[in-house]
Amino acid sequence: MRLPCRLLIPSLLLTTTLVACGSSGGAPGDVDDDFPLALVPGPASTPPMGWNSWNEFQGGINETLIEAIADAMVANGMKDAGYQYVNIDDTWSNKTGRDANGALQPDPGKFPAGIAAVADHVHVTDGLKLGIYGDRGTQTCGGYPGSQGYETQDANTFATWGVDYLKYDNCNASLNVETQYQTMQAALVQAAAAKPSPTPFVFSLCAWQFYQWGVTTGNLWRTTGDIKDTWDSIFANLMNDRSYAAYAGPNGWNDPDMLEVGVTDDEFSYSVNHTEYQSHFSLWAITASPLIMGNDPRTVTGDIKNILTNKEVIALDQDALGLQGTEVWESGDGNLSVWAKPLNAAGARGVVLLNAGAALADVTFTLPLIGLAGGSATVRDLVAQMDLGAFDDSYTVAAIPSHGTATLKVTGTEPPHPSGTADLSDLTWTYAANGLGPVEKDMSNGFSAAGDGAPISIASTPYAKGLGMAAPAAVIYRLNKACTSFTADVGVDDAASGQGSVVFQVWADGVKLADSGTLTGSNGMNPGKQTLTADLTGKRRLKLVVNNAGDGASWDRASWGNPQVICTAKK
Numbered sequence: 001m002r003l004p005c006r007l008l009i010p011s012l013l014l015t016t017t018l019v020a021c022g023s024s025g026g027a028p029g030d031v032d033d034d035f036p037l038a039l040v041p042g043p044a045s046t047p048p049m050g051w052n053s054w055n056e057f058q059g060g061i062n063e064t065l066i067e068a069i070a071d072a073m074v075a076n077g078m079k080d081a082g083y084q085y086v087n088i089d090d091t092w093s094n095k096t097g098r099d100a101n102g103a104l105q106p107d108p109g110k111f112p113a114g115i116a117a118v119a120d121h122v123h124v125t126d127g128l129k130l131g132i133y134g135d136r137g138t139q140t141c142g143g144y145p146g147s148q149g150y151e152t153q154d155a156n157t158f159a160t161w162g163v164d165y166l167k168y169d170n171c172n173a174s175l176n177v178e179t180q181y182q183t184m185q186a187a188l189v190q191a192a193a194a195k196p197s198p199t200p201f202v203f204s205l206c207a208w209q210f211y212q213w214g215v216t217t218g219n220l221w222r223t224t225g226d227i228k229d230t231w232d233s234i235f236a237n238l239m240n241d242r243s244y245a246a247y248a249g250p251n252g253w254n255d256p257d258m259l260e261v262g263v264t265d266d267e268f269s270y271s272v273n274h275t276e277y278q279s280h281f282s283l284w285a286i287t288a289s290p291l292i293m294g295n296d297p298r299t300v301t302g303d304i305k306n307i308l309t310n311k312e313v314i315a316l317d318q319d320a321l322g323l324q325g326t327e328v329w330e331s332g333d334g335n336l337s338v339w340a341k342p343l344n345a346a347g348a349r350g351v352v353l354l355n356a357g358a359a360l361a362d363v364t365f366t367l368p369l370i371g372l373a374g375g376s377a378t379v380r381d382l383v384a385q386m387d388l389g390a391f392d393d394s395y396t397v398a399a400i401p402s403h404g405t406a407t408l409k410v411t412g413t414e415p416p417h418p419s420g421t422a423d424l425s426d427l428t429w430t431y432a433a434n435g436l437g438p439v440e441k442d443m444s445n446g447f448s449a450a451g452d453g454a455p456i457s458i459a460s461t462p463y464a465k466g467l468g469m470a471a472p473a474a475v476i477y478r479l480n481k482a483c484t485s486f487t488a489d490v491g492v493d494d495a496a497s498g499q500g501s502v503v504f505q506v507w508a509d510g511v512k513l514a515d516s517g518t519l520t521g522s523n524g525m526n527p528g529k530q531t532l533t534a535d536l537t538g539k540r541r542l543k544l545v546v547n548n549a550g551d552g553a554s555w556d557r558a559s560w561g562n563p564q565v566i567c568t569a570k571k
Helices: 063-075 115-125 151-161 177-193 212-217 231-247 274-286 302-308 311-317
Strands: 049-052 085-087 129-135 165-169 202-205 220-222 253-255 291-293 326-330 336-342 348-355 361-366 376-381 386-392 394-400 404-411 421-423 431-433 456-458 461-463 466-470 473-478 483-492 501-508 511-520 530-535 541-548 557-567
Touching: 049 129, 063 085, 063 115, 085 165, 115 129, 115 151, 129 151, 151 177, 165 177, 177 202, 177 212, 202 212, 231 253, 231 274, 231 326, 274 291, 274 302, 274 311, 274 336, 274 348, 274 404, 311 404, 326 431, 336 361, 348 361, 348 394, 386 394, 394 404, 456 483, 456 557, 461 557, 466 473, 466 541, 483 501, 483 511, 501 530, 501 557, 511 530, 541 557
Parallel strands: 049 085, 049 291, 085 129, 129 165, 165 202, 202 220, 220 253
Antiparallel strands: 326 336, 336 348, 348 404, 361 394, 376 386, 376 404, 421 557, 431 473, 456 461, 466 557, 473 541, 483 530, 483 557, 501 511, 501 541
């Protein structure tokens, strides 16, 4: 049975500045000069890819195994496909304790040559990177020495050994979680700087929290319970992760846990079929999730290898734009859904159609649904790596099998830039992520269903036009240097009955232009509304952000009243 990253998820608090990026592109007569966008510098510019020992081997690890896994990742094409981390999970250390100087030491039976020797093999022989596991408490989840009180020493030890990646768990801990994770982050930064060839650690938080400190402390953070090798677990983790899409971006990724594709030594192994494994991989890719394999690369089969090394599906995950795909449509019974995200090319969208039901089903999407202008577009099947031709306005994939997906790249025309004085709720956005159901047009955010909100009302003032969100949320619009100003009234919607607190931000081209500070409901200590304005002259993309500001997200209904841009006339 798997040892858990253990902590109940409390109420959401916040997210901080979200990476400001989005799509622009080629409506007829327009010229965009910012594609393709370069990768954002950092240790995790795109979601980390690699392998972890836990799902397949649990405590049955040793240096021979880890080195053989690294060798296999080179030999079977996984390194060439982009996988670079070989991560040792719990049970690697000496369970009897630290050495006389307080330093962590590897289990002498499992790692007689030491972790540094394994790192040398992984680095020099295979050209890969080594990851290791730690815990903020006094003991790991498996009862091995934790890092509480030893953060600086342990970070220096990991750096000396040549470790590149730390997965940091949350068991057996009683001190303040924020302080402890930030203490290890600072220790890792200092230790990395002292390396002969300074390279930053990738810091993976297994804390199951979404406070402001979390999304500014780690490069990835768990959003779900531990995954199991069952379809129900895979699907549950996907659906739990979707609420946090607005957090994700270069060097900071939502992590719905490791891949179960091809795992054979899980207590539930062999309950997941090939169709479900392909869906698992495609859905992790559209949602920009870390791709950390949990199988045994030494014995990977043809079908499993084909899933894990499909470079076109991997490219969907690794797209430099860094947006987490969102569920843009769901059927009333929840069985069918459409997931989409902008890609790093004008008019390009990644799309995954999911049939989570028990019978064959057709799934259809329209171009505006995925953020493109109506008209003509082309479609490519990324799993089959085959062009499927052109279509107009809408596209249907017939007879998707139970728990199956269609994984597509759609290339069409970006929505035209706004003209004159334009209400944002009348425009097609290029991207939207919302903490509870979809972003709503001209109504407040209700619950998870589309269109279940109420008329927008902020501090008792009604608004016929606007956007209804629930933190964390982000919406991106294409401007293409055609607009000069933005204005909106903002506040917690009256539908929240005085509860909730949020922060509204206006971004353009990576620069924050306006910030409301914390606003609470009309019965709170900071009641009322605020007007936000921004100069958009010369800006390509507008991004509206709502951050959670310190309470449970269930009441954080944030409304933008009369959000408008003033732009030049259409060309």
